[in-house]
Amino acid sequence: MRSVAMLGLKTTFENGQLEVGRFKFDFGKNVGSVTLDLFDVEDKGTSILQVNDKATTINAVAGADSNRQTITIHDVSSFVIQLGNHDSKLFPKTGDGVSMRVSVPEPGTVISLGALAVAGIISARQRKKVNIG
Secondary structure (H helix, E strand, C coil): CCCCCEECCCEEHHHHCCCCEEEEEECCCCCCEEEEEEECCCCCCCEEEEECCEEEEEECCCCCCCCEEEEEEECCCEEEEEECECCCCCCCCCCECCEEEEECCCHHHHHHHHHHHHHHHHHHHHHHHHHHC
16 A cells, blocks of 8 residues: 555545655554665655654755655554655655655564574674683
């Protein structure tokens, strides 16, 4: 599912390729970290406005056409983001749309990586003992 800027009820801007709006993501529990991959931030206005219902300001940086940037926030159960700028002076007819992909580490992945780290430490200790004796 992705956001699309609308002109009226049935018409989209830029053939449905313009994403502008304010969105709240609520995970229902702390997910540790969330990584936002942002594409095509060309004007100021894209910003994380709240994390865990507390006001904050984490601004994306405006750049060249088709630029990419990543923002990671930690200890997250919810966040609110303003994507794009509907009142852009650079794009007065359409606004500046921004595409976003959200990545949340899966609990199984985190547990697996933790288990691998522990196994690596045990293995290193075993090798150290073998090499000493």
